[in-house]
Amino acid sequence: MTTDMNSVLQGARPPSSTSRLSRRSWLRRMLGRREVILLILNIAFIVVVSQLTPYFLYAPNGFANFRVMFVGMAMETIVLAPMVLLLVGGMFDLSVDGVVNMTGVLTGVLLVQGVPIPIAIVSGFLAASAVGFVNGFAVTKLKMNPLMTTLGTWWIAQGIALGAAQGIPPHTFPQAFKSLGQGDPFGITMPIWYAILLLPLAIWVLARTRFGYHIYATGGNREAARLHGVKVDRVTIVSFVLVALAAGLAGMVYAARLNSAGPQTVNGLNLRVIAGAVIGGCSLGGGEGTIWGGLLGLLFMTMLTNASIVLGVSPYWQICILGIVLLLAVGADALAKRRVASG
Amino acid sequence: MASSFAPDVSPPEYSLEPLLSLKGVSKFYGALRALSQIDFTIQPGEIQALVGDNGAGKSTLVKIISGAHTADEGEIFFKGKPVTIRSPEDSIALGIATVYQDLALVGTRDVAHNLFIGREPTRWGMVDRGKMVAEAHALIDLLNVDIPSVDAQVGKLSGGQRQAIAIGRAVHEGRSILLLDEPTAALGVKESHQMLSLIETLRDKQKAIVIVSHNLLHVFRIADRITVLRGGQLVGSRRKTDTTADEIIRLITGADLL
Ligand SMILES: Nc1ncnc2c1ncn2[C@@H]1O[C@H](COP(=O)(O)OP(=O)(O)OP(=O)(O)O)[C@@H](O)[C@H]1O
Ligand SMILES: [Mg+2]
Numbered sequence: 001m002t003t004d005m006n007s008v009l010q011g012a013r014p015p016s017s018t019s020r021l022s023r024r025s026w027l028r029r030m031l032g033r034r035e036v037i038l039l040i041l042n043i044a045f046i047v048v049v050s051q052l053t054p055y056f057l058y059a060p061n062g063f064a065n066f067r068v069m070f071v072g073m074a075m076e077t078i079v080l081a082p083m084v085l086l087l088v089g090g091m092f093d094l095s096v097d098g099v100v101n102m103t104g105v106l107t108g109v110l111l112v113q114g115v116p117i118p119i120a121i122v123s124g125f126l127a128a129s130a131v132g133f134v135n136g137f138a139v140t141k142l143k144m145n146p147l148m149t150t151l152g153t154w155w156i157a158q159g160i161a162l163g164a165a166q167g168i169p170p171h172t173f174p175q176a177f178k179s180l181g182q183g184d185p186f187g188i189t190m191p192i193w194y195a196i197l198l199l200p201l202a203i204w205v206l207a208r209t210r211f212g213y214h215i216y217a218t219g220g221n222r223e224a225a226r227l228h229g230v231k232v233d234r235v236t237i238v239s240f241v242l243v244a245l246a247a248g249l250a251g252m253v254y255a256a257r258l259n260s261a262g263p264q265t266v267n268g269l270n271l272r273v274i275a276g277a278v279i280g281g282c283s284l285g286g287g288e289g290t291i292w293g294g295l296l297g298l299l300f301m302t303m304l305t306n307a308s309i310v311l312g313v314s315p316y317w318q319i320c321i322l323g324i325v326l327l328l329a330v331g332a333d334a335l336a337k338r339r340v341a342s343g
Numbered sequence: 344m345a346s347s348f349a350p351d352v353s354p355p356e357y358s359l360e361p362l363l364s365l366k367g368v369s370k371f372y373g374a375l376r377a378l379s380q381i382d383f384t385i386q387p388g389e390i391q392a393l394v395g396d397n398g399a400g401k402s403t404l405v406k407i408i409s410g411a412h413t414a415d416e417g418e419i420f421f422k423g424k425p426v427t428i429r430s431p432e433d434s435i436a437l438g439i440a441t442v443y444q445d446l447a448l449v450g451t452r453d454v455a456h457n458l459f460i461g462r463e464p465t466r467w468g469m470v471d472r473g474k475m476v477a478e479a480h481a482l483i484d485l486l487n488v489d490i491p492s493v494d495a496q497v498g499k500l501s502g503g504q505r506q507a508i509a510i511g512r513a514v515h516e517g518r519s520i521l522l523l524d525e526p527t528a529a530l531g532v533k534e535s536h537q538m539l540s541l542i543e544t545l546r547d548k549q550k551a552i553v554i555v556s557h558n559l560l561h562v563f564r565i566a567d568r569i570t571v572l573r574g575g576q577l578v579g580s581r582r583k584t585d586t587t588a589d590e591i592i593r594l595i596t597g598a599d600l601l
Contacts, residue, residue: 208469217460220451227411227447228461228512229432287451 034281038296042303049307056310065310073302074191077295078250080273081202082242084294087277088206089239090219090286091139094150095131096247096270098157101263103128103251105161108170108261117177125248131157132244136237154270161263171260181256191253198246203291215239219286275322276301279329301325360423362387362519362551363408363439368417370403377403378575381417385520390542390552392566394559395595399572401555402444405524408553409441410434435461440517444524444555446509450498454490455479457497458512482511486541488534502529510538514545521545523554527561539565559588573597 050057055065079096086093107124111117131153138144183190206212217225218232226232250269255261280297282289301322308318361384370378378400385391393401406412408419410431419426421437428434434441448457455475456463464471464478479493488507490500497505506529513521523542527535535558542552543565556562562569563583570580571594579594 210463210465210470213456213460213463213470216452217449217456220449221447224447224449225460227409227431227441227443229435230461231432287449 035290035293035296038280038293038300042296042300045300045303045307049303049311053310056307065306069302069306071189071191073298074195075250075253076269076273076276076298076302077195078191078198078253079243079246079269080276080294080298081198081291082239082246083273084277084280084282084289084291085202085206085212085215086239086243087274087282087284088219088286088289089215089235090222091236091239092146092150092274092284093135093240093243094147094270095135095154095157096243096273097266097268098154098161099128099131099244099247100251100254100266100269101161102131102157102164103248104255104261104265105164105170105251105263107252108173108255109164111173111177112170117174120177121252124252125245128244128248128251129241130244132241133237135244136233136240139240140233140236158263165261165263169260169262170255173256173259178256178259181253181258191257194249194253199291199295206291211235211238216287219288221287272301273298275326278333279326281333283333297329361385361420362422363437364420365404365408365414366418366420368404368407368414368419370400370407370412371415376575378407378414381577383570383577385551385553386568387551388546388548389567390546390554390565391568391570392562393553393555393570393572394557394562394591395572399595400575401572402524403575404572405441405443405522405553405555408434408520409439409443409522411441411443435516437520438518439520439522440513440515441522442506442509442513442524442526444528446505448497448505448509451496453494453496454483454500454508455493457508458482458515460512462516478515482515486511486514487537503531503534506530507534507538510541514541517550519550521550521552523552525555525557527556527558535561559591562591563588571595 046057057063057066079100083093083096103124106127107120110120110123115123135146135150135153138149139146179190181190185193188196206215214225214230214232214235217228217230218235222232251261251265254265258265276298277289277294278284278297279300280289280293280295282294304321304325305318308321313321363385365381365383368378368381368383369376381400381404383404393404395401403412407414408428410428410433413429419428426433426437428437449460452460455472458479459475464474466474476493483490483493486507488504488511490504490507497508500508506526510523510526513523526542527538530538539561542554545552554562554566566583568580568582569586569591571578571591573595574597578597581590
C-alpha cells in the first residue's frame with residue numbers, strides 16, 4: 001500500500017500499466033488454478049452427461065440419483081478433510097480403511113454388550129486416535145517410512161476388526177446411536193451434516209490458522225520449517241491423529257446407518273479419497289493443495305463413477321476410467337512442475 | 344612448515360561482556376570430526392567474519408549456534424550465562440537469527456509467508472495476512488531489492504531474490520545476533536555491494552553480526568574482526584586493523600605462500 005503510494009507520488013512509474021499487468025496475471029493465475037479448472041470441468045461434465053441421459057440428473061424422480069451420490073460422497077468427505085491436511089503436510093496414510101472398520105466393529109461390540117452410547121463412542125475415538133498417534137510417532141520420532149508404516153497399521157487395524165467381529169458383525173444398535181447415521185434434522189441427512197460442519201472447519205484451519213500455515217511450510221520444506229522454529233513433528237502427529245479420528249467417526253456413522261458393523265464395511269475408501277485429493281491438486285510431495293480442490297477432485301471421481309453406472313458402462317471399464325483420470329492428473333502435475341523447474 | 348597455529352586470539356580490547364561465547368565445542372558427524380575444541384566469542388556491536396576453506400567447519404559452527412545441530416562437547420554462554428541450544432527454537436528465543444547457506448526457504452510458499460514462517464502474526468486466532476503483507480512490503484523497501492510481488496511463489500524467484508528474502512527474514516527476526524552463511528554467494532557484483540551496504544547499516548551497538556564469506560574483499564570491507572577455521576579448528580581471530588590479507592590467507596591455507 002505504502003509502496004504504491006510512493007510510486008504514485010513520485011510519478012516514478014505510470015501506475016496504470018502495472019495494474020493492468022497485475023490484472024492480466026490475476027486472470028491467468030485464476031485459470032491456472034486447479035480448483036478453477038476442476039470447477040469448470042465438473043460443470044461441463046454435468047451438462048454433457050445430462051444431455052446423454054436424463055437419469056443422471058433428474059429422472060425418474062426429482063434429483064434422486066444426485067442425492068444418493070452426494071450422501072455417499074459426504075461420507076467420504078469426512079475423511080477427505082483431514083487427509084488433505086496430512087497430504088499438504090507432506091505425509092501419507094494408508095491405514096484409513098482399517099481404522100474405519102476397526103472403530104465400527106469395536107464401537108458396535110461395546111454397544112451390543114450394553115455399554116452406554118457415550119462411552120462406546122469415546123472408546124471408538126480412543127482406539128482410532130491410538131492408531132493415528134502410532135502412525136505419527138513412528139514416522140516422525142522413529143523416522144519410519146510413512147507408506148510402509150501405515151500399510152502395517154492398516155493390516156493391524158483390519159485384523160482387530162476381523163478378530164473383534166468373530167465372524168458375526170455386531171448389529172441391531174440402540175435407536176439413539178442409529179440416529180447418528182440415519183437421522184435427518186431439518187430434512188438433511190446426517191452424513192451431509194457432518195460434511196457441512198467438517199469441511200468449512202478444515203478450510204478455515206488450513207487456509208487461515210497458524211497451524212494451517214505450518215502445515216504448508218512443513219510439507220513444502222520440512223527442514224526449512226524446522227529451522228525457523230516450526231514444530232514439524234507435532235504438525236505431522238496431530239495431522240495423523242485427525243485423519244484417524246475422522247476415520248473413526250466415519251466407521252461409527254457407517255455402523256449407525258447400516259445398523260450393523262461389518263469388519264469390511266469399507267474397502268478402497270482410503271485410496272479413493274487420496275486419489276480425489278491428488279486430482280484436486282494436492283501434491284504427494286507436500287506443500288500444495290486445498291480442501292476446495294480435494295472436494296472438487298472427489299466430486300469429479302464420484303460423478304465419473306456414477307455416470308458410468310447410469311450410462312451402463314461395464315464395471316471393469318469404470319475402474320479403468322478412474323485410473324486413467326488419476327494418471328492424467330498426476331501427469332499434468334509432473335508436466336507443470338518440470339516446466340517451472342522449481343528449486 | 345606444517346607449523347600448527349596455536350589458537351591465537353588477539354587480546355580483547357573489548358570492555359564489554361561477550362554476547363555469546365563457545366567454550367571447547369566439538370561436533371562429530373559419525374567418525375568425522377567437523378569441529379574440535381572451538382573457543383569462539385561474539386562481541387556486541389561487532390561484525391565478525393568467519394573464513395576458511397571448503398569443509399573447514401564454518402557452516403557447522405553456524406548451525407551449532409543456530410540450533411540446527413547440537414554440539415557433542417563444550418559449553419555455550421549467552422551474556423555470561425550458560426545456555427543450552429538444542430533446537431532452532433532455543434536459538435531463536437535468544438534473539439539469534441540465521442541465514443543458512445541453502446537459505447532454508449519454502450519454495451511452494453509466497454514471499455510474505457517466507458518472511459514470517461514460524462512467527463506468523465495472528466489476530467482472533469487467525470493469521471493476520473494483512474499485517475504480514477504490510478510488514479513484508481516494509482522489509483522489501485528497507486532491503487531495496489527487486490521482488491516482483493509479496494504474493495510471488497519463492498520457488499520461482501531468482502537466486503539473488505531468494506537470498507534477499509532469507510536475509511530480510513533474519514534482519515526482521517534477529518534481536519541479538521545475525522548469523523549470515525555466505526549471504527552474497529548468489530548475488531551479482533552490484534547486488535553484493537548493496538547487500539554489504541545493507542549489512543553495514545545494520546551495525547548496532549547491541550547486536551552482533553557474524554558473516555561467513557569466501558570473498559576476502561568483502562570481508563575486509565565490512566568486518567571488524569576476522570576469525571579463521573581450518574580443518575575444524577579455530578586457528579586465529581584478528582582485528583581487521585591488526586592483520587593483512589596475506590596473514591589471513593596463510594591462516595586459511597596453513598601454508599606459507601610468500
Ligand atoms: N550433515 C552432515 N553430515 C555429515 N558430514 C557433514 C555434514 N555437514 C557437514 N559435514 C562435513 O563436515 C565438514 C565441515 O563442513 P561445513 O559444511 O561446516 O564446512 P564449511 O566450512 O561450511 O564449507 P563450505 O565453505 O564448503 O560451505 C565437511 O567435511 C563436511 O563434509
Ligand atoms: Mg558452508
